[in-house]
Amino acid sequence: MKAIVSVFLKNGVLDSQGKAVQHALVHHGFESVQDVRVGKQIIIKMDEPDAAAAKEKVAHMCEELLANTVIEDYEIEIQA
Amino acid sequence: MKVGIIQFPGTNCEYDTQYAFTSLGCETQILWHKEESIPNGTDLVVVAGGFSYGDYLRSGAIAKMSPIMKALKVYVQNGGKVLGICNGFQVLTEAGLLPGALKRNEGLHFISTHHHLKVINNDNDFLRHCAVNQVVNIPIAHHDGNFYIDEEGLQELYANNQVLLKYTDAEGNIDNPNGSVDSIAGICNKTKNVFGLMPHPERAMESLLGSNDGRAMLEGFIHA
Numbered sequence: 001m002k003a004i005v006s007v008f009l010k011n012g013v014l015d016s017q018g019k020a021v022q023h024a025l026v027h028h029g030f031e032s033v034q035d036v037r038v039g040k041q042i043i044i045k046m047d048e049p050d051a052a053a054a055k056e057k058v059a060h061m062c063e064e065l066l067a068n069t070v071i072e073d074y075e076i077e078i079q080a
Numbered sequence: 081m082k083v084g085i086i087q088f089p090g091t092n093c094e095y096d097t098q099y100a101f102t103s104l105g106c107e108t109q110i111l112w113h114k115e116e117s118i119p120n121g122t123d124l125v126v127v128a129g130g131f132s133y134g135d136y137l138r139s140g141a142i143a144k145m146s147p148i149m150k151a152l153k154v155y156v157q158n159g160g161k162v163l164g165i166c167n168g169f170q171v172l173t174e175a176g177l178l179p180g181a182l183k184r185n186e187g188l189h190f191i192s193t194h195h196h197l198k199v200i201n202n203d204n205d206f207l208r209h210c211a212v213n214q215v216v217n218i219p220i221a222h223h224d225g226n227f228y229i230d231e232e233g234l235q236e237l238y239a240n241n242q243v244l245l246k247y248t249d250a251e252g253n254i255d256n257p258n259g260s261v262d263s264i265a266g267i268c269n270k271t272k273n274v275f276g277l278m279p280h281p282e283r284a285m286e287s288l289l290g291s292n293d294g295r296a297m298l299e300g301f302i303h304a
Contacts (some may be wrong), residue, residue: 009183013099013228019290067143068138068174070181071228 001048002079003058007067008039042066051078081106081302084237086124086152086168088113088143093129093165093282100282100294101126104302113146118155124301125152125160127168129221129280139182139224140170149175161205161301162274166222169266169276178269178276179237180229185222186259192221195257195289197265197279198248201241204272209303215252216293218279220265225278227260227267234261242268245277 009015015037022036042063048054058076067074083101087094087110109119120198132143143149148173156162158179164172167179172178178290194217199210210216229237237243245266249255256263258278266277281294 013183014186014259016184016188016226020188065137065141068141068181070173071183 001046001051001054003044003054004077004079005044005062006039006075007042007062007072007075008037009071010073012070013071018046035042049066051080054078060073082119082121082123083108083301084111084118084125084128085109086113086125086148088112088130088132088146088171090132090134091128091130091167093167093280096280097126097128097165097282100285100298103285104295104299106172106302113143113148113150116147116152117151118148118160118281122155124156124159125162127162127164127171128282129150129166129168132167132171135167138170138174140167140172140174143167144175145170153177156269156274159273160174163198163206163301164274164276165280165282166225166278169278170224174252174277176225177232177274178267179242180227180261180267182222182224182278183226183228184224185226185257190221190223191225191257192219193221193257194218195279196248196250196252196255197245198252200243200246203241204244204268204275204300206268206275206300207244207297208300210300212235214250215248215250216297217250217284217291218293218297219283219290220279221256222258222278225258225260227264227278229261236270237264237267240270244268244275245279
C-alpha cells in the first residue's frame with residue numbers, strides 16, 4: 001500500500017514561498033496566475049494490506065510528525 | 081546552579097551556551113538526545129540552537145521525537161525550568177511545550193545580524209534583571225523565525241504576560257525582521273517555566289564581540 005500525503009499551510013496563514021513563486025510567474029508573462037501555494041508531498045510505502053487501516057495510521061503519523069497542525073493542513077491519498 | 085544543555089544531531093550552539101553559563105558561574109552538562117532522563121538536581125535545561133536533524137521536514141520537527149523530549153516533558157510538568165534558543169524554540173513549539181509555530185521568514189532569506197529587542201514582560205525567572213521597555217542588542221541567525229499564532233492564542237499570550245520580547249530598533253520602535261506576529265521574538269508558557277526566543281543571548285556575553293546584553297538576560301535564571 002502506498003500513501004501520498006500532501007501538506008500545505010492553512011488558509012489564512014501567509015504562504016511567503018507561494019507568493020514569491022506567484023510573483024515570479026506573473027513577471028515571467030504568466031499573467032493568468034491568480035494564486036500559488038507551495039507545500040510538500042510525502043510518499044510512504046507501507047506493509048499494510050487494508051486501505052482503511054493504512055489511512056488511519058498515516059493520519060496518526062500526520063498528527064504526530066508529518067504536519068504541524070498549528071499552521072498546516074494535510075490530505076492523505078491511499079494507492080494500492 | 082546546574083545547567084543541562086540538550087544536544088541533537090545538528091545542534092551547533094551547545095558549546096556557546098556552555099561558555100555562557102560557565103562564565104556566569106554555573107556547572108554545565110551536555111545532554112545527548114538519546115538520554116532518557118534529565119539528571120537529578122538540574123536547575124535549568126537549555127535546548128540549544130542549531131539545525132537539529134538538518135531542519136528536515138520542518139525545523140525542530142524530528143527532534144521532538146527524540147527520547148530526551150519525553151523526559152523533558154516530565155521535567156516541565158514537575159515545574160522544571162527550560163529555555164529554548166533559536167532551533168531550541170522551534171523544538172519546544174513543535175513539542176507543544178510552547179504555543180504557536182515558527183514559519184519561514186517572510187522575506188525568505190536567512191537573516192544573520194545583530195538586532196534590537198524590547199523587553200515586554202519581566203515578571204518571570206528569565207528577564208527579571210531587565211527592565212520593561214529596556215532595549216537590548218542581541219544577535220539573530222535564523223531562516224524560520226517568523227512566529228505565528230492565531231488571534232485567540234495571541235490574546236491569551238498578552239492576557240497572561242507571556243510575550244517576553246519584541247523586535248525593535250535601537251529606540252524601541254517596532255522593527256520586524258521576519259514577519260513575526262506583532263514582531264514577537266520570545267515568549268513563555270502559561271506557568272512561566274518554559275521560555276523560548278529566536279535571538280541568541282548566549283552570543284552576546286562579551287562587549288568585545290559586539291554586545292554583552294545577553295548576560296543580564298541569562299543571569300535571571302541564576303540570581304533572584
